[in-house]
Amino acid sequence: MHEMGIATSILDAARKEADRRPGARVCKVGVRIGEWSGVDPESLRFCFDALLAGTEPEPPALAIEFCLRQNRCGVCGTVFALKDFEIQCPGCGAPATEPVSGDELELAYVELEEP
Amino acid sequence: MTKVEVQQKVLNENQRLAQGLRESFREHGIYCANFISSPGAGKTLLLERTLALFPPAKRVAVLTGDIQTDNDATRLARYGFPVRQITTGGCCHLDARMVERALEGWDLASLDTLFIENVGNLVCPASYDLGEHDKIVILSTTEGEDKPLKYPATFSRAGLVILNKIDLLPYVSFNLDVAKENIRKVHPGAKILEISATTGAGFKQWEQWLEQKRAACSEAAPALVLG
Numbered sequence: 001m002h003e004m005g006i007a008t009s010i011l012d013a014a015r016k017e018a019d020r021r022p023g024a025r026v027c028k029v030g031v032r033i034g035e036w037s038g039v040d041p042e043s044l045r046f047c048f049d050a051l052l053a054g055t056e057p058e059p060p061a062l063a064i065e066f067c068l069r070q071n072r073c074g075v076c077g078t079v080f081a082l083k084d085f086e087i088q089c090p091g092c093g094a095p096a097t098e099p100v101s102g103d104e105l106e107l108a109y110v111e112l113e114e115p
Numbered sequence: 116m117t118k119v120e121v122q123q124k125v126l127n128e129n130q131r132l133a134q135g136l137r138e139s140f141r142e143h144g145i146y147c148a149n150f151i152s153s154p155g156a157g158k159t160l161l162l163e164r165t166l167a168l169f170p171p172a173k174r175v176a177v178l179t180g181d182i183q184t185d186n187d188a189t190r191l192a193r194y195g196f197p198v199r200q201i202t203t204g205g206c207c208h209l210d211a212r213m214v215e216r217a218l219e220g221w222d223l224a225s226l227d228t229l230f231i232e233n234v235g236n237l238v239c240p241a242s243y244d245l246g247e248h249d250k251i252v253i254l255s256t257t258e259g260e261d262k263p264l265k266y267p268a269t270f271s272r273a274g275l276v277i278l279n280k281i282d283l284l285p286y287v288s289f290n291l292d293v294a295k296e297n298i299r300k301v302h303p304g305a306k307i308l309e310i311s312a313t314t315g316a317g318f319k320q321w322e323q324w325l326e327q328k329r330a331a332c333s334e335a336a337p338a339l340v341l342g
Binding site for chain 1: 116117118119120121122123124125126127128129206207208238239241242264266267268269271300301303
């Protein structure tokens with residue numbers, strides 16, 4: 001629902017990186033989107049493309065790394081993706097585990113073409 | 116081709132402004148709560164009832180967000196506390212910049228509590244930090260008890276979940292136990308209160324919870340330098 005705003009923030013941040021290097025052009029933007037981030041990857045891609053449509057001859061590409069909700073067991077160290085919100089450790093059966101991924105909404109990298 | 120590792124939050128700018136707000140709240144000993152729910156879950160009535168609990172001397176203020184109209188601000192202003200409407204003009208959530216702007220001109224030193232009523236929406240508000248101490252998520256008994264599972268991002272970040280409209284339980288198919296189980300699935304340590312903003316049921320516990328939070332913030336505030 002708010003993906004247009006998110007796409008704008010991503011583009012702004014990527015262009016800021018390019019602005020640090022005179023003449024550089026953004027070719028690709030890499031983002032990490034968590035399963036529980038509240039952002040839909042497909043909708044984000046749609047907004048990103050819509051923002052860029054007709055703006056430049058070779059608009060930047062968007063690479064999305066989708067991060068599943070994963071928890072880590074403090075007892076045996078097992079890291080596992082949550083299924084049906086079950087947080088019990090599948091390794092040792094410990095009842096409570098801590099989230100380690102799934103909330104991401106991050107700009108990971110920018111690929112620039114420099115003169 | 117040069118690859119630049121950035122590794123920053125997409126909402127970095129919002130985060131920066133939210134951090135500024137948080138520091139300002141801390142400095143002034145203000146407890147700030149961000150109320151999030153779907154439209155019609157009872158945010159405004161809950162706030163009205165809550166404001167009615169406070170004596171006029173209390174130092175409370177409210178920001179209320181909506182896409183259009185200032186109806187909520189009009190309702191809330193009747194209690195005599197400072198209220199400002201944030202009209203987002205189509206935007207489905209409040210962000211830190213909107214809050215910062217809405218606070219302009221208010222003397223924060225004269226406040227100890229700030230309630231922010233977000234735009235009715237269980238998706239987007241979860242992504243935007245407003246510098247608040249707690250996100251308070253309201254789920255009402257006229258909705259589905261599976262909402263926590265449908266909107267885990269929001270419920271997993273809630274400092275408190277309020278189950279509202281419990282006075283309607285005899286008339287609706289809402290299963291309170293299933294709802295609580297679903298909240299705990301996405302947020303194992305969630306604090307849950309059952310209330311009715313219409314009848315006032317459960318308000319004692321809500322008031323106590325709030326009082327504890329407010330006391331903790333005013334104690335943590337740096338001592339005022341007088342003179």
